[in-house]
Amino acid sequence: MASQLRPIAFRWHGKLDDFITSVAWSPDGERLAAGSVSGQVAIYDVNGGRAVHLFEQAHADGCDAVAWRPDGKALATAGRDGMWKLWDAADGKVLAEHEAGALWAEHLAWSARPIGDRGHLLALGAGNKVTLWTEAGAAAGAAMTFPRTVVDVAWILGGATLAAAYSTGVSRRDPLTGAEERAFPARDPVLSMAFSPSGKWLMTGNQDCTIHVWNTDSGSEMHMRGYAAKVRQLAWHRGSRWLASGGGPAVSVWDCSGRGPEGRMPTILEWHTDQVSALHYQPDGDWLASGSRDGGVAVWLPTQRQTLVTGAKISSGVTRVAWSPSGKLLAATGEAGEVQVLEVE
């Protein structure tokens, strides 16, 4: 079987001081940004891997999120100093910096589309609040408050509707008014959330080693048990048919076509020897990348029930995997600060 694996080319690597919490490709795929719990943020040139900028103390006590403004000219970062900052990607200067309103600023997401006449908006999750910010880094509207600490933030339904997850549920909000459009109360403590690109399915990964599923069309819910560990990693295939999940050393891929995953068995992808810690589907393709605490990075083609496409190791546990926008390059980051950029040949 090993002989059938596709070869992997290690294109280049970078190194930060400590555990990499966040990584993001610029929209044109020319830059890769990474943030670390050491507080460092680096912006790498995809051609050769030179660090174009290295912000040594972007956030005291650690950086938790990096997110490219959709024009690719600025990078938003947030961290455990309770701040969020907007950096000019060309000259490295700080364009804006604001207190997030909580001791940790943990989640960042830019809307995929302009919101009304306000341009693209940045959603910032900190404590039990989500605030919105303009492309210039100015406050846009009042803070939205949630019943508990926000654990995940995303733009859904084509990128113009906001969703936030907190431990006791998920809330869909109108970003212009902050009004709740729909609430999804959860019995289980939520860790992560993933709306299918179609918007039909909402999955939450939970602390009690389960996944909860809402069919937002019919309103029906189901609950998937049997995971070996907490489910922090959820990744949708672009076609909204396949949902990949972590929650143990195996990756489980659920078929959500038709009536959904109920009564079906997931495809189980086994190669990792320790907990799966990162998952990402190609934005424009069918390959699924997974990373594990054992340092393994694997690429799968689960849509055709094929097994492993390829696998490799980095030196410490994998913290994030991220396909470049074209799906050609894969970035994998590590607990010791490694930034590896690979290409499957």
Add this chain to the structure above:
Amino acid sequence: MSMSNPNASIPVTVITGFLGAGKTTLLNRILTEKHGRRIAVIENEFGEVGVDHQLVIQSDEEIFELNNGCICCRVRGDLIRILAKLQQRRVKFDHVLIETTGMADPGPVAQTFFTDEEVKESFVLDGIVTVVDAKHVGLHWDDMREVREQIGFADVILLNKTDLVPPAELEKLEARIRKMNPMAKLHRTENATIDLDKVLHIGGFDLKRALELEPDFLEAAEHEHDHDDDEHEHGDHHEHEADHHHDEDVTSVGINTPGDLDEKKFSDWLGTLLRTKGQDIFRMKGVLSVKGRDMRFVFQGVHMLMEGRPDRPWGQEARHNTLIFIGRNLDRKALNEGFKACLA
């Protein structure tokens, strides 16, 4: 069965106490002292730790039930999330302090450290420190279940603000606290002034130190026992006269009996006890003499979670059984009789 990982490196101290008792004063005292330790503080949403150069994070008390909704499976989801992020650092913290709200139940906090696999990998619960406001506790503890629970769960109790209370009153407070929890080390403090080594690295859940208790703890428990026998003869009258308060719901039962235990009988008895009364048992610790075993058997537990193992040979020491239960509405007579029925 093992509740905790002996290799886990980062000790965690939980600071509880009613609003205004002096929790934040104690926290700030620990943080400002020149001890060279790198400390992370998880404070409740109303906390106001004002010390620079230390990592402070606020949390809301998110309690969830792990599976069947039993009290013993209640853990703190917010702590699990925060601790997972703290352990990402290569240079770990030397210590984590958790300040709870005045109304917090210490049970889910403690259980988090014994049930969550990821938390157990990196963190070990070192102790529960309860700060008691000597001046005002009398106003709260009859009405506030939480005050009594926090005392019952404690490894260390700081009877704080002693400067505001006459000595005779302090003696009475101390006696009442001792009745509820004779296992905890009790210190009288003003402005929460205390040597750090009395509140940090105390090994409150460490089996090796399972019976490093106050030398008089069994005496206190035994005394309580005698007192209780007294009550059987005279009803409630005696207690009311002495203390002018209601019967304590949080109390302790100490058992100190020579002889060897029948392993099977004891295991069955304890299993049934925890299954049926685990909700009411806050803490338990003990050293047991098991028939046919050369080693002492030590155990400790929180609610239904229990861990135990052989400790060291009895050697020349007289074999005996020493254990203590602290909890709510404990049936002293049934516990004593049940235990004695397990003797071989």
